[in-house]
Amino acid sequence: MTSVLQAQALGKKYGRRWALRECTIDMPAGHVVGLVGPNGAGKSTLLKLAGGQLEPTAGGITVLGGRPGSTPAQLAKVGFVAQDTPVYAGLTVAEHLRLGERLNPRWDEGMARERIARLGLDPAHRAGKLSGGQRAQLALTLCLAKRPDLLILDEPAAALDPLARHEFLQHLMEAAAEHKLSVVLSSHLVSDLERVCDYLIVLVDSRVQIAGKTDHLLATHHRVTGPRRDPDRLPAGGHVVSARHTDGQSTYVVRTGAPIHDPAWTVSRLSLEDLVLAYMDKRDAERRRVALEVRG
Ligand SMILES: Nc1ncnc2c1ncn2[C@@H]1O[C@H](COP(=O)(O)OP(=O)(O)OP(=O)(O)O)[C@@H](O)[C@H]1O
Numbered sequence: 001m002t003s004v005l006q007a008q009a010l011g012k013k014y015g016r017r018w019a020l021r022e023c024t025i026d027m028p029a030g031h032v033v034g035l036v037g038p039n040g041a042g043k044s045t046l047l048k049l050a051g052g053q054l055e056p057t058a059g060g061i062t063v064l065g066g067r068p069g070s071t072p073a074q075l076a077k078v079g080f081v082a083q084d085t086p087v088y089a090g091l092t093v094a095e096h097l098r099l100g101e102r103l104n105p106r107w108d109e110g111m112a113r114e115r116i117a118r119l120g121l122d123p124a125h126r127a128g129k130l131s132g133g134q135r136a137q138l139a140l141t142l143c144l145a146k147r148p149d150l151l152i153l154d155e156p157a158a159a160l161d162p163l164a165r166h167e168f169l170q171h172l173m174e175a176a177a178e179h180k181l182s183v184v185l186s187s188h189l190v191s192d193l194e195r196v197c198d199y200l201i202v203l204v205d206s207r208v209q210i211a212g213k214t215d216h217l218l219a220t221h222h223r224v225t226g227p228r229r230d231p232d233r234l235p236a237g238g239h240v241v242s243a244r245h246t247d248g249q250s251t252y253v254v255r256t257g258a259p260i261h262d263p264a265w266t267v268s269r270l271s272l273e274d275l276v277l278a279y280m281d282k283r284d285a286e287r288r289r290v291a292l293e294v295r296g
Contacts, residue, residue: 002028002029002030003026003027003028003029003062004027004028004029004063004064004149004150004182004184005025005026005027005050005061005062005063005064005150005184006025006026006027006061006062007023007024007025007026007046007049007059007060007061007062008024008059008060008061009022009023009024009058009059009060010022010023010024010025010046010049010056010058010059010060010061011023011056011057011058011059011206012042012045012049012054012056012057012058013057013058018057018206019042019045019206020042020045020046020049020206021042021058021206022059022206022207023042023046023059023203023206023207023208024208025046025201025208025211026211027182027184027199027201028199029182030180030182031182031183031197031198031199031213032172032173032176032182032183032185032196032197032198032199033182033183033184033185033197033199033200033201034185034186034187034193034196034197034199034200034201034214035047035184035185035186035187035201035203036186036187036188036190036193036200036201036202036203036276036280037202037203037204037280038204038280041203041204041205041206042203042205042206043154043186043203044083044154044155044186046203046206047080047152047154047184047186048154049061049068050063050068050078050152050184051068051069051078051080051152052067052068052069052070052074052075052078053069053080063077063078063150064077064078064149064150072105076104076105076106076146076148077148077149077150078148078149078150078151078152079143079144079146079148079150079151079152080143080151080152080153080154081136081139081140081143081151081152081153081154081156082154083154083155083156083158085132085135085136085138085139085140085156085159086139087127087130087135087138087139087142088127089126089127089128090126090127090128091126091127092123092124092125092126092127093116093121093122093123093124093125093127093130093138094123094124096127096138096142097109097112097113097116097123097142097145100112100142100145100146104145104146104147106146106147107145107146107147108144108145108146108147109145111144111145111147112141112142112144112145115137115141115144115145115171116138116141119134119137119141121134121137121138131164132159132160132164133160133161133164133165133167133168136156136157136159136160136164136168137167137168137171139156140153140156140168140171140172140175144175144179147179148181149181149182150181150182150183150184151176151181151182151183151184152183152184153172153183153184153185153186154186155186155187155188156168156185157169157187157189157192158187158188158189165189165192169192169195169196172185172196173195173196176196185197190272190273190276191273193272193276194214194271194272194273197214198213198214198215199211199212199213199214200212200213200214200217200272200275200276202276202279202280204279204280209279209280210241210275210279214272217275218269218270218272218275220255220256220257221241221253221254221255221270221275221278222253222254222256222260222267222268222269222270223251223252223253223254223267223268223269223270223274224238224251224252224253224254224260224265224266224267225249225250225251225252225265225266225268226249226250226264226265226266227248227249227250228245228246228247228248228249228250229250231243231252233264234252234254234265235256235260235261235262235265237256237257237258238254238255238256238260239254239255239256240252240253240254241253241254241255241278241279242278242279242281253270253274253275253278
């Protein structure tokens with residue numbers, strides 16, 4: 001597997017507080033990777049470290065085989081659209097393209113112009129007067145025209161209305177397929193991730209809870225429901241991801257490669273949202289961590 005991003009025990013401190021700690025990750029190339037996790041999990045910090053906007057306090061990170069932001073060549077290989085899709089309010093759309101051309105050695109002027117025309121943006125329009133959706137599209141265009149190998153998007157569509165979000169993600173998918181881009185995209189909107197991502201990483205308290213191809217993850221996770229029972233009564237070979245109990249019923253999310261055939265339990269498939277929620281719960285995350293430490 002070729003990696004686009006590898007982090008080893010990566011940590012970042014703001015003052016005396018860790019924003020990201022002991023984060024180990026390996027993102028494969030050629031995927032649209034969805035990064036999801038609770039507020040404050042460290043997603044933006046990780047993406048900024050990957051974009052070279054922050055320096056690690058501990059551990060190491062490699063992006064496309066190099067240190068993020070270390071050389072002009074390294075910077076040219078990575079496109080970054082930050083959470084607030086920043087553009088220069090006083091510059092026109094055309095001036096943004098000229099700036100992009102001046103700053104980026106691999107700039108694709110034809111593609112930038114074609115995208116701006118397709119989006120119906122007036123080149124003479126000042127960026128400060130664009131709508132949130134148009135600004136996000138302009139920021140995406142500037143990043144795509146850099147012709148990066150890796151595109152990093154930190155909640156780029158969060159502020160957009162459903163239609164603008166749909167169009168933004170559609171453009172993103174087309175561009176990723178057309179230019180064989182690797183993409184990492186953080187979002188709280190699991191429906192968006194479901195639409196565009198073929199690889200998922202769930203980050204909780206800066207630890208990777210699960211990472212893998214979405215179709216494989218969905219095929220190997222099941223909801224198992226039955227009368228209230230302890231997990232040791234579950235079919236053998238499964239790994240309990242989450243457990244919920246009411247007075248009379250137990251519901252487990254179980255990871256297993258083998259089909260579950262046990263008449264004592266009702267087995268159903270999970271949606272991507274169910275899967276993400278099962279891994280996002282901090283109580284379960286702590287229990288899984290302890291279980292792994294005991295086993296290891
Ligand atoms: N500039 C900063 N100064 C101090 N602390 C910060 C700064 N940026 C982030 N943090 C802290 O670091 C931790 C991780 O923040 P980060 O923004 O990376 O999380 P996140 O997973 O992206 O969250 P969200 O989903 O809310 O955007 C949080 O506790 C946050 O308060």
